[in-house]
Amino acid sequence: MKVAVMGAGIGGLALAQGLLKVGVDVTVFERDPSPQYRKQGYRIHISPVGEEALAAMLPDAVRRRVIATATQPGDLVAGFDDQLNPQFEQVYPVAGPDAVTSVDRYAFRRALMTGLDDVLQFGKQFASYVETPDGVEIAFADGTSAVADVLVGADGVGSRVRGQLVPELDVLDIGVRCIYGKVPLTPAVRETAPEAFLRGFCFASNGSGLGAAFAPVVFREPPVEYGDYLMAVLTGTNPVLGASDDELFAMSPAELWAIVERSVADWHPTIRELVDAGEPGAAFPITLRTCIKVPSWSSSRVTLLGDAVHPMTPAAGAGANTALWDAARLTRALTSDKDLVTYQQEVIANSQPIVTESLHNAERMFKVSV
Ligand SMILES: Cc1cc2nc3c(=O)[nH]c(=O)nc-3n(C[C@H](O)[C@H](O)[C@H](O)COP(=O)(O)OP(=O)(O)OC[C@H]3O[C@@H](n4cnc5c(N)ncnc54)[C@H](O)[C@@H]3O)c2cc1C
Known part of the structure; x- marks a missing residue:
């Protein structure tokens, strides 16, 4: 066949x-x-369902590559308001050294x-x-x-x-746009970031439809092209982001990142600091569909x-x-x-x-x- x-x-x-x-x-x-055409990675959570499927399909050598290039497991999902007041928190047991709980999309595809x-x-x-x-x-x-x-x-x-x-x-287009970006995990950023942002997936929201997600991508073995980063994603409708689709999808990465900076201008200073440390050239927009x-x-x-x-x-x-x-x-x-x-x-x-x-x-x- x-x-x-x-x-x-x-x-x-x-x-x-x-x-x-x-x-x-x-x-x-x-x-x-x-x-190598698209190096834009983002963090993908791999659940036990995904892990079991990978174990069933991948030859040993490929599975070892996937494990080696996966990110270090996190143990937290947490929510905050825009002033970083905790809203909810769920802690998970820390996964073992061979577990694959999250991956960088580009590194994962290269391993596959x-x-x-x-x-x-x-x-x-x-x-x-x-x-x-x-x-x-x-x-x-x-x-x-x-x-x-x-x-x-x-x-x-x-x-x-x-x-x-x-x-x-x-x-269907659900009307939500994401501006996806990266904050390289420099020693200064590790120092600034709230502990929770380095432990797992965190979502901060202003309660009026503007949200920002942060999650660490700390590689076991980084790709040659880039190193550890904090995934940072701004989410909102076009009116909330203050840009139409025609504008958003014609913007340069730096212009997109300027929207992120503008959007969190009155958020907690730590979030502003993290966004200021972002890599403007890495930003790109995504439409959410279902x-x-x-x-x-x-x-x-x-x-x-x-x-x-x-x-x-x-x-x-x-x-x-x-x-x-x-x-x-x-x-x-x-x-x-x-x-x-x-x-x-x-x-x-x-x-x-x-x-x-x-x-x-x-x-x-x-x-x-x-
Ligand atoms: C910001 C973001 C975060 C996400 N986080 C998670 C997460 O944490 N966990 C999770 O499970 N999922 C997550 N997802 C969803 C996940 O990325 C997708 O569901 C997954 O990639 C789907 O895999 P796929 O193989 O079906 O399609 P894709 O991975 O999209 O692959 C499709 C491929 O087909 C190629 N292609 C398209 N058209 C053609 C054509 N005409 N001819 C030839 N090739 C073509 C494309 O170039 C691409 O390589 C996330 C998605 C986004 C956008």
């Missing part, structure tokens, strides 16, 4: 590892021109690419497919084509594979995984973990007597409650109603 995976994101790469491990002929097609040199093709933007009695013919934007027995759309929230397979799915009902589809040769099938807000920290769960189930379906229809049913049953929870969390956190 020949499997073509569209998208070398978290789910697509994990699936390729799982299939390769059991000898399936798999090729991953990625639209980015190279693995270990040993995939012959499997990955960059600069290949999926355009369309045609199902034939013998398989699937795939067309790329550069005019080239490929054939496979099974096509997997692992091409993320804006999936073109889904666009053709399930054109009726509405992906589906409401996870779709079903009818094809025996084309299927979907991850954000392509169940786009969700990041407010439950579950998108990547669910993509990994899908990849593990799909590896099993493609290498056992389970079929793609069973896989699809499993994906819908598993992801629908998570999509709903992520949306409810986002509505509460960001004070929006979808």
